[in-house]
Amino acid sequence: MYPFNVRVYGLLINADNEILISDEQEYGIRFTKFPGGGLELGEGLIDGLKREFVEECNAEVEITDHFYTTDFYVKSAFNDSQIISVYYRVKNITPLNLVFKTAVFDFDGEGDVLQAFRWVKLTDLKEVDFVFPTDKQVVKLLINSL
Template sequence: MKIDKIFNVRVYGILIKDDAVLVSDEIHFDRMITKFPGGGLEFGEGTTDCLIREFKEELDIDIAIISHFYTVDFFQPNAFNPKQQVISIYYLVKTLGEVKIEVTTTPFQFKENLNGSQVFRWLQKQELNSDAFTFPIDKRVASLLSEEFYRIKD
């Protein structure tokens, strides 16, 4: 029996500073997207190790996991490959040590509009809603986060 459908496990971090959450603006397959920082789980890696690695690779910062926030509880095909089912896991994270994150102030403020481009920005609490994100799972997380923002930020 041939199985051609696979799972794509993604792990994301919710980093809150003051009244804002860090988001990533990216270009993939000629499409501009906004999502939470993080990425794909590599074989042999645990989910928290994956997230720590992703933050180090993308932002050059060290993080600690505070707690699990959400794991997708509905079927979601991959936007770029419908034969893959996306399983996304979200954690609340905090930074370790002094942090200097280079951020932009406007969405998609890339130096060059090329596939693979990525910039970060702080999304203010009042801007935090499902419309600010591209993918259905991130939209769900944004709604949940918006409802609980002040409880979890402290």
């Protein structure tokens, strides 16, 4: 068990001012978050985020700038580690070949790990729609930057 869990996420905003979000189900818990995930041993933040977008979205991204890093204590919802999350603005450099959903938790198939993607207008973002405290903080910052 590691005391720190470093996570990296991408904020991908399209030409219609919509942001890509991920609805997921894992360990019997449903949650909405931004695309990204845990850093692997020996991996840098940028490389980790690029890997996560390839794994989750089958797309390559370019990091445009840093948006936010966790600045308060967050305990993992899944274990006893402390979460440190880093968020970057990104743009895709290869097309997103995903099935985009409009309803929350509209998963295809069944299984222990499920994921679906949605575009949400920046003006429609709400903190209450996100589960994790750091994502809620990022939503607040995004709303305040409009």
